[in-house]
Amino acid sequence: MSSDTLAYRGTNFIGGKEVPAQNGSTFLSIDPLTGKAWGEFAQSSASDVDAAVADAHTVFEGPWRRLSATGRGRLLMRWGDAIAEHGDRIAELDSAQNGKLLAEVRAQARAARDWLYYFGGLSDKVQGAVIPLESASTFNYTTYEALGVVGTIVPWNGPIFLTVMSVAPALAAGNTVVIKPSEISSASALELAQLAIEAGIPPGTVNVVTGARETGEALVDNPLVRKIIFTGGDAAGRAIAARAGGRLIGCTLELGGKSPNIIFADADREQALAGVLAGIFAGAGQGCLAGSRAYVHASIFEEFIERLVSRASAIQIGSPFDPLTQMGPIATQAHLDKIHGMVQRAVEGGATLRCGGGKASVDGLPKGCFYQPTILTGAAPDSELMRDEVFGPVLAIAPFSQFDEVVRLANDTRFGLAAGLWTTDLRTAHRCAKELRAGTVWINTYRAIAPASPFGGMKDSGLGRQNGIDSIYQYMQVKSVWCELDEGIADPFLMKV
Structure with a gap:
């Protein structure tokens, strides 16, 4: 000192x-x-x-x-x-x-x-x-x-x-x-x-x-x-x-990564909600394995988004030293500006903000680099938001109908670090894990890591x-x-x- x-x-x-x-x-x-x-x-x-x-x-x-x-x-x-x-x-x-x-x-x-x-x-x-x-x-x-x-x-x-x-x-x-x-x-x-x-x-x-x-x-x-x-x-x-x-x-x-979280129709809703929240908002999304894309079966899409937005909007933002805080600041002002720029370009390109989308205010910390938990829908599959790493608390979410469709969407990226999938059907789980081109695949969990288990990425x-x-x-x-x-x-x- x-x-x-x-x-x-x-x-x-x-x-x-x-x-x-x-x-x-x-x-x-x-x-x-x-x-x-x-x-x-x-x-x-x-x-x-x-x-x-x-x-x-x-x-x-x-x-x-x-x-x-x-x-x-x-x-x-x-x-x-x-x-x-x-x-x-x-x-x-x-x-x-x-x-x-x-x-x-x-x-x-x-x-x-x-x-x-x-x-x-x-x-x-x-x-x-x-x-x-x-x-x-x-x-x-x-x-x-x-x-x-x-x-x-x-x-x-x-x-x-x-x-x-x-x-x-x-x-x-x-x-x-x-x-x-x-x-x-x-x-x-x-x-x-x-x-x-x-x-x-x-x-x-x-x-x-x-x-x-x-x-x-x-x-x-x-x-x-x-x-x-x-x-x-x-x-x-x-x-x-x-x-x-x-x-x-x-x-x-x-x-880097652009990791997908896939929620099948039969998934345990509470488990999947917690997993998606952990994947993108833990650490304010500033992690290489962040689950920054989510694909939700069309039959539960709107219901799932409604519950996810409600949970995300209630995240407690504040000082990392406060035990009640669930999401701390972005590491630097420059990085916060980069995150916000990507969100703005996504909205200008046709994506819809479901929550967040701007700097967050925290009492007593007016100069803190806080960003709101942000969820968007409607981003084009080939857009910057769906392709590039944001490295912040920003989730792009899209519906799917068929197994082959969601595997194609999940793999349609130059990255291949990690992926998560949520289902109660063992055959679906292991079929999907086999098809996903990612170095780590989590089934009904996310952000798990251990010294004995290899970790690394495919592709870029x-x-x-x-x-x-x-x-x-x-x-x-x-x-x-x-x-x-x-x-x-x-x-x-x-x-x-």
């Missing part, structure tokens, strides 16, 4: 130490409740990124690489315990910066321990294989080895949770990491890195550089970085993949998967080792095949 009006001052965290930007540059983060400056952070240049990566590389080649897989796993678990212990304090920092409900951020901070326990336990479960060959005198086996330094670029909408979800498999695989958090919400990453030291993880294993786009680009371009993890918009993901591809390094990209929603056993292999490379046991001399001019 600073002595002036700012609530937080943060520097880079490199090699276990707080390090200001080499050129002394800083930037301010803005409180979305008041519109006032909340914190000051280092504006890192390429030289700062290079220093962090060099330190991470040194530690990778030294103490972290010499540590046993079991030892790594135990340290990750201790880190998870430390985060859980200090979770309330870190959650308060996140809520102050991005406006997410304190209760939800606290829950995500506690869940971080589950992720670190899962991948900590997985650290020493990665096994190579002995390859059976025709030649009895040749011994061939495989091992899995870490890549080196992994750069991770984290968005602002779930910094604690998404940071841990990104770095846990990378560290469990034996890599070191350099984290570049969003300039909108940088504080929690710095706190997490401090706690890694307290947990006994060697200094330099987990580093943080703060800054804007140029900082992220420097991280992608650094020749010692061997993989990039990015969570964010698909346009930025494409740019990162192109830069990384120029250096022939891999990416795990968890990008990304590359690779986070979570689950297979994800750890994305941060490793396989090595094939051959050993000739026969003492005879082989013909030097013939390949052994």
Whole structure:
């Protein structure tokens, strides 16, 4: 806590130490409740990124690489315990910066321990294989080895949770990491890195550089970085993949979504209503897996909309620190303006507002970035509202009559991150889940996630998967080792095949 009006001052965290930007540059983060400056952070240049990566590389080649897989796993678990212990304090920092409900951020901070326990336990479960060959005198086996330094670029909408979800498999695989958090919400990453030291993880294993786009680009371009993890918009993901591809390094990209919620005629109405509300209005719709499109069977369409509008209009908007608040502010004024612009263009294009559609007023917070829960009908299937990610509390809803019709509508998007469907018919449920082109399909639920279950998108929603056993292999490379046991001399001019 600073002595002036700012609530937080943060520097880079490199090699276990707080390090200001080499050129002394800083930037301010803005409180979305008041519109006032909340914190000051280092504006890192390429030289700062290079220093962090060099330190991470040194530690990778030294103490972290010499540590046993079991030892790594135990340290990750201790880190998870430390985060859980200090979770309330870190959650308060996140809520102050991005406006997410304190209760939800606290829950995500506690869940971080589950992720670190899962991948900590997985650290020493990665096994190579002995390859059976025709030649009895040749011994061939495989091992899995870490890549080196992994750069991770984290968005602002779930910094604690998404940071841990990104770095846990990378560290469990034996890599070191350099984290570049969003300039909108940088504080929690710095706190997490401090706690890694307290947990006994060697200094330099987990580093943080703060800054804007140029900082992220420097991280992608650094020749010692061997993989990039990015969570964010698909346009930025494409740019990162192109830069990384120029250096022939891999990416795990968890990008945007335009996820559908499908409500069949036989769905449990109360379950479906709660699921649609959770899908789009939880977190003020600022989530990649937001269910921003809903398709409701024509036989229940108007009834369902009437009840949904009534529920949405009653959502309590306010400070994320108020336990009665159900929806907090939009993270920035610029993003609020973007959301409102998309809604206005949709109405101008023929869509009908059923509720919301403008900035919300909250007593005592006149400069807060609040937006009303918004529901629209009548948007054309090929319109911006039905095609592009809003990343806000805006739901486009349309009727359907036939199974094949709704599958076609749900899949008619360049995204494929998630989908939800609501029905009491098991055959309908599993037929639909099979047909939907999405990385995650929820049946009679929404926004469920676990460390053991893979998460990621199809189509423009990304590359690779986070979570689950297979994800750890994305941060490793396989090595094939051959050993000739026969003492005879082989013909030097013939390949052994």
